[in-house]
Amino acid sequence: MMMIKNLLFAGGAVLVGASSAHAGGFQVYLPSQQSIGMGGVGVGLSMEQAAQFMNPGAMAMLRQNGVQLGVSATFARLAFRPAAGGPQRQLENTTVTPFNVYASFGPKEGKFRAGISIYTPYGSTLKYKNGWEGRFALTEITLRAIYVQPTVSYAITDQLSVGAGLMILAAGSVNLQRAIALPSAEGSIELDGKTKTGFGVNAGIFFKPSDKLSVGLSYRSKIDATVEDGDVTVVNPTAALQSRFVGNKFKATLPLPATFNVGVGIMPTDKLTIGFDVNFTQWSEYRALRFDFTKDGQPAQVGTGTFSESKRAYEDALTFRLGGQYKPSDKLALRLGAGYDMSPVKDGYVTPETPDNNRLIGTAGVGYNITENFGVDASFMFQAILKRTQTEDDLLNNGTTDRVAGTYRTNISIPGIGLRYNF
């Protein structure tokens, strides 16, 4: 266990939280470098240590102890054009590095296997360039959620195994910044807070009726990311209006929704593995984003009232993934995948913090075993968030005029590299 602890520490020190939105809404679906190369599949496979995230039930079928870790770098490039026309707006280029760490141990040929993982299933980092039309809705967001998950898995038979993990929202933070409209000047407001520790369950079942076929089911429960005592900082309020900016603390809860996952694995030959996954994310939990403002524990005004509420009304959403791995030799693995990710965000509800739409995903990866125990994986994922136009009428009809009308289009490139050591 000592080694794992060191690894975790190294990961935490080198890497930074979560990432730009990468799977409908602010979900970040980057299980591992191997899985990413294959379009993110893995619920119906038992290939690697990341099974404990994708389907804890599959972990017991792993035959080797192992430690693996991976890191991705996300480069999001966005274009926004206001509904009225005019020059397009872009993001400041930020790079975020979601990471994953997995380790599992079990007796050789035993039925039990225990593991621990750290991953970042939700997050968002976007920083809009100065002066963009939506600045009164958002100028910058950093949302991070780091989950730690101890897991056990048990092989009931040679063909059927189950597993469950305790998901712990171990570290999370939210930082939202936007401009505030004042009569003759612009101020800005920053909301910054750390989430309370939250708990959930990740459970799965895995069935492998033959060498050529496997199926899996998994469920990850919702965790509410709650900020109890966040800081409110208002910059440059107009002197005559200072009485409107009294609150200095905020409370807010953001649901990190539950997901149901189904996967199938097909192994036509020893060299070829194909996976197909469907993820169902219960985004309908995310109805509104509400901040309650206080000063000295009492409700206090910030802006127009003692709270602000912005409609989200997300819909449950599906993601389809298809990927494969081909091993021309014992040392080399080539991977390819694709996905289609349906947006939970309805017309009229698109916000700058998740300028979302359906996404087309393409991935590629390569793995190389340097020694019998030690391997390296490189992955690349490209996501095209399709063009999304939101009109003034969409906003007026839905009572969502707290955001901006216009057209968004985003591309995200995510290279990544991972290391694994099996023994």
Next chain:
Amino acid sequence: MNLNFRRSAPFLALLGLALGGCQPDLEDDPKSSAGQADFTTYIAVGNSLTAGFGDNGLYREGQLKSYPNFLAQQFRTVGGGDFVQPLFTEAQSNGSGYLSLTGFTATGTPITTLVTTNRAVRGGTAAAPLFTKFTDPINNLAVPGIRMSDILTAGYGSVQGNPYFERITPDATPGQTYLQRVQATVAALKPTFFTEWLGNNDVLGFATAGGAASSLTPVATFTTNTNLVLDALTAGGAKGLVATIPDVTGIPFFTTVGPGFRATLAANNVPGVVALTGAAPGGATSGNRKQIATADIRDAAGSGRQLFTLTSAPFLPLLGRPTGAPWRSFVPRAALATYLSAYGIDTLQAFGATPANPIPSTFILDDVEQGQVQTATTAFNAALTAAANQRNLAVFDANIFFRSVATSGFVTNGVPNTASFISGNLFSLDGVHPTPRGYAVIANEMIKAINAKYGAAVPGLDPTAYRGVRFPQ
């Protein structure tokens, strides 16, 4: 392990650079275009609204934030050229002088102060100043105060005329009418596009004087003159836009004071007040006194009919006291005795509580006067729309637009704006003229009408980039 991560970092950074090419591009989606319009040379004809007037004055900042200047700026993205305005110089940037918000009283009433430094006054009298002249050719021919009925008036640009027209009238042609100036400009500049927004003052002067002064222009005159000015503007084949006249009863000048006054009266169980109505002289029994029930004063919810002007605000607290202050505020000192005698007013009586000392007509736009204004506005707008349609021009229906602003406000880019005084962001401190943000909103609405009419894609502005009422910082 840690070392490996550090080694991979430069590799990732390099890869990131290579991925910069993935920037999506919406610049030409849709592509800006002039459509069937040609914005090469644009001229604007109008009154104070077209000049950029605000805060009860015309000053350089307002001129720079005038809607024609905004339009010209946007037209430039689709082939528009230079747009010259008769700007006040930097040294005389305060132009005519203007109202500035300097603070609030303890009860939250705004305190405004007249800015009189760095004005562009070259002579005349305090009541009728003359401004520094600007006689270069100009594209913005706006003249604050001008009515549609004034465009044929010879000498309107003389030193006895309108000082804003006098300011831009060439010294060689001091008797030139406004119509002649428009005709001369069309001949000289050969505009390809124009906007025309005249006629507001043909109702506004009467309305803001509470029906006690000025007059409503006869519809026949209005119609004739509208056709004359549009004929002049289209003489060279220019395309253009005509704007209609907003409903003046929705502007803060009329909606700000009444609700509070009504609430005060109700709280003190005062059943009503006595006011003078119309302009006809006569004593207490001559029929020009009007009883106004407290519940008949229009409140914020729109119940009640009688509207109190912004200018009445300082005097309404004097209700029930003997006072001559309200009368002295608008009647010249020399004429006061004659005026009071003509209207049978005794300033030793309780103000507003008795027919002997009623609330002046000029402070109230009552239901009868509102009806007159409404009828005239409807007729003028019918004339403007017909004249525009006849010439196949774009129409910005400012009447419909401002009506919707008055009832439901106007949200843009996440920022709510309303027709409320000061807090609404759209109307300046005079309660009549827009703020720079209000003018930007108007420019956007005009662009929408132009785009629709001419199949153009002229980009709009971000109104939130421009200020509402300037607060002391």
